């Protein structure tokens with residue numbers, strides 16, 4: 001039972017549903033982000049990484065090509081439909097961030113699921129978000145020391161939240177046995193039928 | 196003779212489990228047959244239906260193989276769980292989804308939808324949010340959307356598990372009406388409604404093997420011993436049971452346990468349940484009955500203060516405000532067993548309350564093992580609660596709740612989806628608690644349970660306690676013939 | 678999404694959802710290339726009027742929805758204003774350095790955030806998700822398996838929120854030991870996620886049991902097509918943009934035409 005052409009309905013549906021759960025989190029994260037923003041010095045950028053988590057968590061659960069991108073799009077749609085403060089912008093950001101995470105997973109041929117790869121994917125998403133910010137927010141016009149701080153905070157936050165935290169979340173989920181239902185049954189299981 | 200669906204030498208095993216669920220099982224179904232699959236809870240009936248319909252392994256990847264297998268071209272499936280079979284927000288859209296799948300032209304849809312809702316006896320306006328329907332109504336909607344497919348073969352997996360008598364009647368009547376030319380494969384514990392409909396019965400044992408297969412009447416005549424020993428429902432099982440059973444003593448009226456006066460529970464700021472005046476005494480077994488959507492579950496939720504309430508409500512003379520405090524006196528079993536699982540294995544789930552109460556390890560071990568045995572869950576003890584069969588989930592939720600030893604039990608349909616053996620075991624256990632003074636408030640749709648075990652009956656209608664009467668716990672001759 | 682709130686259906690509700698989405702995305706991208714604060718301010722004001730007058734919701738709710746956007750405006754504007762680079766210093770204190778350039782750039786960013794937010798808000802207030810996805814399938818050929826997955830997902834939102842309540846209830850009824858904050862987050866997150874996955878899986882099975890398959894041609898319960906409102910919409914959007922541009926260049930509020 002190998003995954004044939006593209007994602008199965010169950011894969012898509014599960015990805016979309018987890019992403020919508022995260023979409024709600026994304027939506028609630030907005031006010032939080034703006035709440036910490038006035039503290040200045042880009043404390044807010046440390047929490048920015050939460051907006052990349054759907055891609056990494058969904059990929060870790062389903063482990064199939066296309067899931068990271070779909071998850072990030074679905075999560076941002078969920079956030080959008082729930083009435084995000086950023087409006088349409090989140091959709092575009094979602095696509096770009098998901099795409100870069102997807103590229104990272106693809107670079108490892110969808111064969112590695114460890115913290116390192118997931119953190120790299122989070123970094124990929126971060127780069128995606130920065131590209132968007134570059135066009136939208138004139139971030140290059142910030143004072144250099146400020147820009148450096150900004151970048152550092154965003155990368156560190158992304159790795160911590162969407163890399164490390166996401167991995168530990170999925171580990172805990174695996175303990176509940178739910179992931180076993182999602183992933184294809186193993187060869188050994190099929191072989192045991194012949195005993 | 197042509198077979199519409201069959202499997203030959205089916206083998207199936209859940210990932211991570213030691214043993215095969217089915218080993219070389221072969222089954223053939225002829226066109227137009229009405230077949231009832233009977234077997235103890237957890238023997239694999241639901242799984243088998245999914246194999247026969249091709250859902251396993253096409254949609255659910257579970258390791259299986261078969262020498263030959265034929266799946267019907269045109270089939271419909273009603274699942275056990277009413278909540279997770281819909282994908283659209285509104286009733287009409289849900290039925291339309293099925294119509295779209297088979298390419299019904301748009302112009303005909305509205306008429307078809309109304310017709311189908313009529314057919315299953317669901318008198319709602321088509322554009323109703325599914326979320327606001329009761330469990331019974333949802334199940335009727337599920338049937339409607341399956342009938343929309345105009346299937347040749349119908350797979351029904353306990354479609355009436357949580358439905359009141361009237362609704363059950365209605366659903367089976369509907370099935371009988373529309374299915375006379377179809378092949379129907381049914382899994383159902385409440386057999387009395389389907390016996391006059393099915394013409395073949397296949398009996399399974401605990402190990403998922405076929406022990407008998409034949410014409411409905413003959414099966415019950417020739418295999419009575421087997422059926423009884425496997426603990427499967429059969430006509431007259433209650434009578435046999437009532438003769439054998441040692442009846443528990445009625446507990447003399449003792450201390451007042453609960454007192455309610457002008458009590459109300461609110462859903463969305465509206466009064467959803469109202470009790471003008473009622474009391475519950477120690478050693479009483481109160482059966483709460485009423486139609487689907489009457490407010491039975493709401494009453495129990497109100498008694499646990501899971502929803503806002505007002506009015507007078509005392510437990511053992513105290514007006515407790517918080518759910519947490521009430522939970523120390525009262526065990527609660529949710530209608531949907533999945534709502535209450537908080538751990539990752541059957542064993543841990545049962546042990547949970549004891550662990551919280553900081554009991555010693557030996558005590559926990561022995562109590563848990565004993566209860567798992569009573570509830571026939573020993574073989575599943577390392578499984579995740581969600582990976583159980585429906586009947587097993589139900590039993591686990593009851594076991595995990597009553598282990599705390601509370602003096603008050605609030606049980607929302609604790610026996611649905613059970614085989615005879617487990618139903619009686621559960622009822623007897625509860626009755627032994629009752630004899631020792633525990634008060635039981637139990638929602639049920641099963642009239643025999645009310646007659647045989649309850650001491651009092653509360654009837655809920657339209658969000659109100661309308662009748663509070665004692666039940667004479669005698670063996671009523673008139674009701675003996677099922 | 679805001680089905681619970683009563684609203685009046687306006688012409689904005691009757692526009693083809695795919696068209697609406699594409700036009701709004703086009704405006705979104707166009708706005709990225711607007712560097713003249715005068716033009717942008719005009720555009721934001723025009724959309725604001727559209728939002729308050731044409732979405733058909735009671736004013737009370739509109740104000741409520743709008744509140745967070747004001748916060749965004751201020752916060753987006755302020756961080757660039759306070760820390761941006763520039764030549765004409767107005768104020769300096771420690772790390773804070775406000776210049777004329779950074780101020781204007783800040784305001785510009787604020788208006789830009791506001792424009793994006795309004796575009797999104799107008800869209801989501803006037804579009805029923807079911808119609809959106811039906812339209813995406815019909816006009817933009819989105820694969821049904823994606824569209825219905827999204828619809829099923831949206832249907833699950835209230836159930837998921839309720840599930841949160843349920844987890845809470847279960848923990849109350851079954852009792853729960855006191856634990857730290859991290860454990861507490863997990864205690865809610867894990868059951869919520871695992872339950873959502875299970876539910877999604879079952880729904881996928883149920884959908885396939887209703888003979889949903891992506892290969893076949895299907896009919897649609899809702900036929901989403903085009904109408905005269907779509908033309909009105911395209912022209913009014915174009916009108917708003919042209920007007921904002923002309924007014925912004927002919928009668929500027931500030932003499933700057935490029936904030937970069």
Ligand SMILES: Nc1ncnc2c1ncn2[C@@H]1O[C@H](COP(=O)(O)OP(=O)(O)OP(=O)(O)O)[C@@H](O)[C@H]1O
Nearest residue numbers: 209236237238239240241242582583584585586587
């Ligand atoms: N995902 C799973 N992983 C492991 N075991 C499972 C899984 N799902 C079901 N089982 C086990 O397979 C057996 C058959 O389950 P099934 O749901 O088919 O039973 P059933 O005959 O329909 O019972 P019931 O009458 O209680 O609904 C049960 O013992 C159950 O514990």
Ligand SMILES: Nc1ncnc2c1ncn2[C@@H]1O[C@H](COP(=O)(O)OP(=O)(O)OP(=O)(O)O)[C@@H](O)[C@H]1O
Nearest residue numbers: 327328329330331462486487488489490491492493
């Ligand atoms: N969470 C909820 N929110 C709002 N309304 C609800 C909720 N749960 C149930 N209701 C409504 O309250 C009424 C009573 O429902 P309740 O679940 O108490 O019925 P019931 O008697 O237990 O029915 P059943 O036999 O189907 O379980 C119904 O009309 C139902 O639609």
Ligand SMILES: [Mg+2]
Nearest residue numbers: 240241584585
């Ligand atoms: Mg079953």
Ligand SMILES: [Mg+2]
Nearest residue numbers: 491492493530
């Ligand atoms: Mg109920």
